[in-house]
Amino acid sequence: MSLAHVLLTSLLEKPSTGFELARRFDRSMGFFWNATHQQIYRELNGMLKKGWISTLEEQAANSRKKTYQVEQLGRIQLATWIEQQSEPAQLRDDLMVRLRAEAQLGGNNILPELERHLVLHKEKLGLYQAIHDKDFKNNEPTNRVLFIHKMILELGIIKENEWIKWLEQMIPQLKKFEEANGTGE
Amino acid sequence: MSLAHVLLTSLLEKPSTGFELARRFDRSMGFFWNATHQQIYRELNGMLKKGWISTLEEQAANSRKKTYQVEQLGRIQLATWIEQQSEPAQLRDDLMVRLRAEAQLGGNNILPELERHLVLHKEKLGLYQAIHDKDFKNNEPTNRVLFIHKMILELGIIKENEWIKWLEQMIPQLKKFEEANGTGE
């Protein structure tokens, strides 16, 4: 159950509404965890009941908007959770399943999807690099928090780069097999 | 719902029992998809009901063992599914959540977990490389199916390598922050 802890971390950085949290997931946070707004609201309600977080009082009474902040209980929970071990995330990659299925079944129809993914990975890389340029430019952070954020971002960049390299090797080689097999299938 | 299609692909390669499928997941298949035996049995029963797969008749009547094979309906399902688009798999990485939480909360307690993960990734890399050496040695496969299997395996190797490189950069730098902060606390 990491979602609660992602949210706690995010709220520690800045008290926020559920909506803001969801949006932040689409940015920096999103490349190692993501969640839909429904999941987030449910989790926030749960944590509110357990007393891990609370809503800010100052809110206008006529608004539905609720800004959450972390309570002491939430901090303790997060600190306890950090100590726990977890196994490396296991891949669950639809594209690899499709690729292997297509290999078995034939049809030579996987190329457009590979090319589409190449574009998507390039876009994501561009986004990450833009954040990197903006936040870390050329100076090495002396602050431990910033250093960790930078390293996490760089891991994201590395992963996108590797995907791109792999796809750029895969696509032309599959095309060769297609040619070798003749034009008509 | 990819699990069904992973199983279909696996069964196309070779008719198998649920147990055999589960075991195969721990090997080559497992590095881009994995499932517990309970998931597999449930899915197999579901596909059996839908007529995508069937059991071999030849089985001894007094055994509980059931060997499944793909039916025409299953092939059609798989072929249809391959055509569909899917978004790149999104990461869900506990370790990154912990790292970012620890950055925010302090405590300098994440290093042992990073070192543990480094060992795990090295072990996994060793396993993949052993499979690679065994199956593909030094000769480039001319067969399209084998070529795809090789490329998928190499993607796994690349990913483990990148993790190792990243962790080997991260760990000493975090140790520096620890030292800079003094021995106590």
Place this chain on the structure above:
DNA sequence: GTGAACATGTAAACAGTTACATGATTCT
């Protein structure tokens, strides 16, 4: 004032994990 973006929620369906239980086969 109306449309876009902000903001929150319920309900149902689907997928994945954990705990528990049991039978069959093979090896010693």
Place this chain on the structure above:
DNA sequence: AGAATCATGTAACTGTTTACATGTTCAC
């Protein structure tokens, strides 16, 4: 005969996704 491994299953729970519904705020 007993242990290890092979093999399958039920039940309960937890987590995730999708569809649907609705109210609020801000800019034009």
